[in-house]
Amino acid sequence: MPFISNTDKERKEMLAVIGVQKFEDLLTNIPRKFLQDKDCCLEPAYSELEITRKVTELAAKNLSTSQANSFLGGGVYDHFIPAAVDHVLLKPEFHSAYTPYQAEVSQGTLQYIYEYQTMICDLTGMEISNAGMYDGASAAAEAILMAVRKTKKFKAVICGSIHPWYLEVIKTYTGGAGVELVVVPTNNGLVDMEKLKQKIDDETGCVLLQTPNFLGNMEDAFAVEEITHSAKKALFIASVDPISLAVMNAPNEYKADIVVGEGQALGNAQNFGGPLFGFLATNFSLSRTMPGRIVGATLDADGKRSYALTLQAREQHIRRAKATSNICSNQALCNLAATVYMTLMGKEGLKEAAVHSTTKAHYLAEKICELDGFEMAYNVPFFKEFAIKTPIPAKEIIVKLKAKNIFPGIDLKQFGYENMLLIAVTEKKRKIDLDKYVKALQEVNNG
Amino acid sequence: MAKTIFERTSPGRRGYTLPANDVEIKLENCIPAKFRRDGDAKLPEVSELDVMRHFLELAQMNHCIEKGFYPLGSCTMKYNPKINETLVRNHGFNKLNPFQDEDTIQGALEILYDLQESLAEISGFAKTTLQPVAGAQGEFTGLKVMKAYHEAKGNTHKTKIILPDSAHGTNPASVILAGFEVVEIKSNADGMIDIEDLKAHVNENTAGFILTNPNTLGLFEKQVEEIAEIVHAVDGLFYMDGANFNAILSIVKPGHIGFDIMHYNLHKTFATPHGGGGPGSGPIGVREDLIKYLPAPLIGLKDDKYFLDFGHEKTSFGKVHSFFGNFLVNVRAYIYIKMVGSTGLRRISENAVINANYIMKSLEKHYSIPHKDIYCMHEFVASGEWQKDKYGIKTLDIAKRILDKGFHAPTIYFPLIVHEAMMIEPTETESKETLDEFINAMIEIAKECEEHPELLTGAPQNTPVKRVDDTLAVRQLNVKFEW
Numbered sequence: 001m002p003f004i005s006n007t008d009k010e011r012k013e014m015l016a017v018i019g020v021q022k023f024e025d026l027l028t029n030i031p032r033k034f035l036q037d038k039d040c041c042l043e044p045a046y047s048e049l050e051i052t053r054k055v056t057e058l059a060a061k062n063l064s065t066s067q068a069n070s071f072l073g074g075g076v077y078d079h080f081i082p083a084a085v086d087h088v089l090l091k092p093e094f095h096s097a098y099t100p101y102q103a104e105v106s107q108g109t110l111q112y113i114y115e116y117q118t119m120i121c122d123l124t125g126m127e128i129s130n131a132g133m134y135d136g137a138s139a140a141a142e143a144i145l146m147a148v149r150k151t152k153k154f155k156a157v158i159c160g161s162i163h164p165w166y167l168e169v170i171k172t173y174t175g176g177a178g179v180e181l182v183v184v185p186t187n188n189g190l191v192d193m194e195k196l197k198q199k200i201d202d203e204t205g206c207v208l209l210q211t212p213n214f215l216g217n218m219e220d221a222f223a224v225e226e227i228t229h230s231a232k233k234a235l236f237i238a239s240v241d242p243i244s245l246a247v248m249n250a251p252n253e254y255k256a257d258i259v260v261g262e263g264q265a266l267g268n269a270q271n272f273g274g275p276l277f278g279f280l281a282t283n284f285s286l287s288r289t290m291p292g293r294i295v296g297a298t299l300d301a302d303g304k305r306s307y308a309l310t311l312q313a314r315e316q317h318i319r320r321a322k323a324t325s326n327i328c329s330n331q332a333l334c335n336l337a338a339t340v341y342m343t344l345m346g347k348e349g350l351k352e353a354a355v356h357s358t359t360k361a362h363y364l365a366e367k368i369c370e371l372d373g374f375e376m377a378y379n380v381p382f383f384k385e386f387a388i389k390t391p392i393p394a395k396e397i398i399v400k401l402k403a404k405n406i407f408p409g410i411d412l413k414q415f416g417y418e419n420m421l422l423i424a425v426t427e428k429k430r431k432i433d434l435d436k437y438v439k440a441l442q443e444v445n446n447g
Numbered sequence: 448m449a450k451t452i453f454e455r456t457s458p459g460r461r462g463y464t465l466p467a468n469d470v471e472i473k474l475e476n477c478i479p480a481k482f483r484r485d486g487d488a489k490l491p492e493v494s495e496l497d498v499m500r501h502f503l504e505l506a507q508m509n510h511c512i513e514k515g516f517y518p519l520g521s522c523t524m525k526y527n528p529k530i531n532e533t534l535v536r537n538h539g540f541n542k543l544n545p546f547q548d549e550d551t552i553q554g555a556l557e558i559l560y561d562l563q564e565s566l567a568e569i570s571g572f573a574k575t576t577l578q579p580v581a582g583a584q585g586e587f588t589g590l591k592v593m594k595a596y597h598e599a600k601g602n603t604h605k606t607k608i609i610l611p612d613s614a615h616g617t618n619p620a621s622v623i624l625a626g627f628e629v630v631e632i633k634s635n636a637d638g639m640i641d642i643e644d645l646k647a648h649v650n651e652n653t654a655g656f657i658l659t660n661p662n663t664l665g666l667f668e669k670q671v672e673e674i675a676e677i678v679h680a681v682d683g684l685f686y687m688d689g690a691n692f693n694a695i696l697s698i699v700k701p702g703h704i705g706f707d708i709m710h711y712n713l714h715k716t717f718a719t720p721h722g723g724g725g726p727g728s729g730p731i732g733v734r735e736d737l738i739k740y741l742p743a744p745l746i747g748l749k750d751d752k753y754f755l756d757f758g759h760e761k762t763s764f765g766k767v768h769s770f771f772g773n774f775l776v777n778v779r780a781y782i783y784i785k786m787v788g789s790t791g792l793r794r795i796s797e798n799a800v801i802n803a804n805y806i807m808k809s810l811e812k813h814y815s816i817p818h819k820d821i822y823c824m825h826e827f828v829a830s831g832e833w834q835k836d837k838y839g840i841k842t843l844d845i846a847k848r849i850l851d852k853g854f855h856a857p858t859i860y861f862p863l864i865v866h867e868a869m870m871i872e873p874t875e876t877e878s879k880e881t882l883d884e885f886i887n888a889m890i891e892i893a894k895e896c897e898e899h900p901e902l903l904t905g906a907p908q909n910t911p912v913k914r915v916d917d918t919l920a921v922r923q924l925n926v927k928f929e930w
Binding site for chain 2: 023028030042045070076082102115119136138165176246248270272276297301309311313316343407
């Protein structure tokens with residue numbers, strides 16, 4: 001039996017100390033009729049060699065984005081990750097520890113979370129970050145719950161250009177608190193400002209805007225902020241791409257009250273959509289309504305700098321039914337990946353990744369639009385992802401290009417847009433990869 | 448005291464390389480001036496070696512399973528097999544985008560399908576969803592299923608969820624998040640649900656009952672059948688918090704003893720790394736008639752082809768995750784279940800239970816153990832009340848002294864129904880000699896309380912830092928480094 005240390009002899013000695021003959025004697029509290037009389041119907045145990053063969057064969061049934069020329073994004077992006085990131089993650093002191101409840105033997109975890117919080121604050125321009133959330137979707141949902149808790153106004157206005165699946169999660173998370181969600185439609189790939197103005201009133205607790213939005217387009221956060229704050233008390237929540245923040249406005253520039261986003265792009269692989277992690281930052285005035293863990297610097301008994309979980313009076317293990325959230329474990333190791341990534345890439349590296357991504361995306365957009373029948377779906381600024389109108393259904397392009405090992409983008413039909421592809425580009429793409437894609441599209445066009 | 452990474456920074460230093468940009472487009476032509484950042488983001492500038500030294504220094508300040516015993520009750524800190532880490536790093540898994548065409552992800556879907564069905568078999572439920580990414584999110588998902596079930600019947604008056612005073616803090620917090628009210632009932636002197644108190648609180652407004660079984664005292668609720676009858680009599684749903692599932696694998700199937708819904712903590716029971724606080728995975732299992740309310744998609748199999756099954760989307764309560772949950776964590780659990788196999792599951796629980804009882808028996812003369820007359824399951828709760836009453840030593844002091852002896856401390860001050868609680872869970876992967884070392888240390892500590900109390904009140908001394916002032920961390924809130 002793998003992973004169990006004790007031998008039959010040792011088990012016998014232990015049972016003797018306990019004072020019973022056999023294991024079953026310990027099950028006195030379980031009604032006899034509930035006891036299983038046979039093992040679960042599963043396969044017999046695999047050895048390490050056998051499972052390695054099986055799992056490797058299963059992996060080979062997938063066609064990964066490292067084998068294909070992939071332009072898929074949709075909230076999960078294939079950015080470059082320095083090799084050193086994974087070497088840090090593999091240290092058992094990080095991956096086989098748990099929540100830093102005992103601060104004196106968890107300083108490593110506590111300090112990197114403190115450093116993570118610092119970097120998220122520096123990127124977003126906010127005053128306080130928590131230690132992370134499950135993903136960008138739940139971070140956005142919990143930000144709305146923070147806002148309605150703070151303002152005691154239960155109408156949340158969502159700019160409809162948000163990722164449609166985030167909206168689904170938001171519905172799930174806010175339903176219980178009695179939040180009324182109002183989704184503002186889009187116009188030309190951006191939130192419709194006139195309609196947004198109409199939806200805001202004194203009952204509005206918050207406005208949530210994603211920028212760049214689901215379609216990759218840059219929203220005018222300054223204008224949305226102005227509309228939001230024209231309502232009494234309403235808070236402005238921005239959901240942002242952390243890579244974009246190296247070159248695009250820090251959310252404090254447009255006076256966001258809460259900033260959230262999907263953090264995967266910072267040093268985490270695509271992982272078929274999980275694990276991911278969400279970030280959440282705000283200003284001190286809202287700190288006591290925040291969900292999740294927060295690490296603070298403090299002193300130990302010798303007066304030396306050390307770290308501990310702080311503001312725990314918000315959390316479920318203390319406040320139970322009155323907690324600000326039910327979150328316990330988050331995605332700590334993914335936050336560590338982000339911390340190591342931001343440290344390695346640093347000020348210049350993150351900017352370079354952002355600049356390469358956006359310039360290469362623009363090059364590709366330009367080239368695709370030179371093809372007959374293809375055009376930009378919206379003529380508005382975008383960052384690293386953009387929507388293209390296609391002359392034939394996007395599904396057909398996806399099928400045809402799969403044969404050439406190209407993943408041309410996301411078919412937006414599933415989200416209600418006919419003949420449209422959502423195309424993402426990162427710094428990992430070379431000009432030659434972009435040109436190959438354009439050539440393949442041209443061939444589709446030529447039949 | 449380790450420097451922060453910000454104190455190691457030196458302008459101009461680099462920790463990465465990227466190829467030159469081979470397209471000739473200027474940033475100014477991509478991002479309008481209005482949307483361009485006002486000045487650079489402040490991030491470290493360090494070399495790769497700086498980074499590796501920094502994180503090694505931090506790592507060395509952590510306790511972890513591979514360093515030593517980690518009896519953190521309710522968290523199931525078992526060994527995490529290395530083969531998982533090797534296999535999940537295959538690009539065929541970690542370089543998949545969730546929007547890929549189904550033809551290109553057949554291997555991934557096969558694993559998810561197999562895990563989805565295996566978990567159902569292990570627990571006796573009809574189906575599981577792998578979408579929730581943590582135990583607390585599993586609870587929330589289960590509660591949303593309850594809500595959908597009652598709403599479909601038009602029973603909007605069913606607004607109350609009952610749970611015992613021994614429940615995990617996430618239970619009441621999840622209840623509120625899902626839009627229910629909490630009704631807390633008492634445990635009796637034996638640490639079991641007080642059936643009379645339950646009956647007094649169950650009525651037509653009861654939507655469901657959440658029970659951790661074995662409960663947070665490490666005891667199997669022997670009246671589970673009666674509880675199920677009481678809850679079902681008012682059309683309530685009986686939910687099992689599966690935090691302690693490691694105790695009953697292949698011994699009891701929760702789906703066969705009256706539970707309607709349960710969540711699994713794959714990072715506990717199925718050996719995926721705890722990661723310093725995640726990523727975990729918190730699937731839930733449900734009985735047949737509740738499948739239609741689960742988050743979409745489930746994983747389907749038709750004509751030898753696996754697919755993302757959105758078939759029940761119209762009746763589903765919605766989604767809890769952006770995509771399909773913590774896929775890579777689920778792959779690890781799949782590998783673990785395959786390696787343990789049909790006969791191995793029971794061996795896990797047997798060893799976990801024997802290890803816990805062995806420690807409990809060995810400590811009963813030295814510490815108060817309120818429920819020592821009942822054999823525990825995979826964990827037990829001791830109390831520091833003798834030490835507190837006789838010598839004024841708090842459980843917190845005992846915990847800190849345990850750190851000095853090279854072990855992680857148990858979970859302390861939980862469950863709330865035991866004074867000065869110390870919840871001890873050894874798991875099945877620990878050997879007898881490790882347990883003996885821990886037992887001896889605990890006995891030594893009990894003696895120290897009497898003979899050298901200053902060793903406890905001054906503990907810890909042998910850790911990377913001395914006792915940390917966590918009230919100062921609140922009073923002088925400092926949550927980011929100023930540089």
